[in-house]
Amino acid sequence: MTSIFDDIRSAFSKGNNALHQLIFINVVVFAVLIILRTVMTLSGSGGMFAYLMTFLSMPSNLQLFAFRFWTIITYFFTHLEFFHILFNMLNLYWFGMLIREYLGDKRLVNLYVLGGLAGGLIYLVSYNTIPYLQLRAEGSFMMGASGSVIAIMVAAATLLPNYTFNLILIGPIRIKYIALVMVLLSISGATGGNAGGNIAHLGGAILGFLYVRQLQRGSDWGRPLQAVLGFFRGIFQRRSPLKVAYKNPNRPYTSSASSSMTGTSNIPGNPSQLEIDQILDKISVSGYESLTKEEKQKLFKASQK
Structure with a gap:
């Protein structure tokens, strides 16, 4: 157990380690929720666990969201299905490595958070303005980092469109085509059972594309976010006087x-x-x-x- 806490401390004490920190947070939250769900279900409190999740996942109902506004952030760190978090974390790692290498850790965090916020906002707006979705809005909640991850995927494809990944059973393929397929799948799924999640994907994809385009023009949309994060880092961390x-x-x-x-x-x-x-x-x-x-x-x- 001591070794686990040492690994946690090490992961968050190192600089230039944002990718591993994002994955670590998602995995820890997933593990805690799975253990909690198992314990509460076996003890006959499964309904209480479902109620607890409404404080972490994002509701489509505007009135409920007004009282749980923090869910626009917590939802993109929350997973309950193994394959959901597995594919999200794999894509985050593969494409996040590119963003980290070419744009740095801070912009990787910017894309993850802003992509999640964009996905949450378009989800909320869509479920309260589009008639087809309004009919299905009651009791609808969203969770998962897919909006954040697809923002990073599209950003990487916008920055390095001809970069090649070797996919199993497929072979070498340029990442611009991988991102395009993901966007098309999200569009086709916007009327399916996971309409909210696919709509959030589109919000993240748009954010990822525009973020890199603006960055290439010299404008970083993530500066306000970094200012906020820097404020909190300044509170909890001491600066070393040594250079x-x-x-x-x-x-x-x-x-x-x-x-x-x-x-x-x-x-x-x-x-x-x-x-x-x-x-x-x-x-x-x-x-x-x-x-x-x-x-x-x-x-x-x-x-x-």
Whole structure:
């Protein structure tokens, strides 16, 4: 048991570990709910467990949502079915690795949270405005990270459309086609038994596409979210007064090199390999967030070559 708590502490104490933290939170919540459901059902309190879930899953009823507004966040960390969480976490890991590598941990968190919020909002609006769904809205609740995950999938496909995954029994396939299939399946399922979940997928997909497009134009929609998260991190974490200096003797990064790159940012064309190497060195020393707007744009151009 001590080892488990040590693993938990280690997962949340490390920097640049957002992907594993998101997966870890989902898995822990799933495990707790499954144990709780089993215990309560065996003790004859299954109805109480179902009532408890209404405080975590998102209702389609506007009046109920007004009293449980927090569910627009808790729903995308909540799963009760094994295959539901399995496929969500696998897709989160595969596509989240790409987002983490090219955009950094903070933007991965932005996409996960904003995708979930977008999915929840379109779910709520759809079930209260579309006649077909209004007839099925009574007692309808939504849970699961699918909206957040498809936001990350579409974002990765927008950023790196020709990146290839090797799928079992299929072979190599570009991720833009994987994302397209997921969107089409969500559209086709919008009138089925899981209409709410599929509508949330579409909200997440739209958010993922627009987020990357705006990021490529120099606008990060996740800045308000990071400001809120930074506020809470500042409350619960102490900042170390020590500063660590790093120097790579083979290809050192210096502030002058960064300045020279910034000074030539308006020159058209793709960046040189030397510039990309210097940017990557800077990321390894100071993290993605230390890059200037021009350096990020150069990294975008290089990733699309």
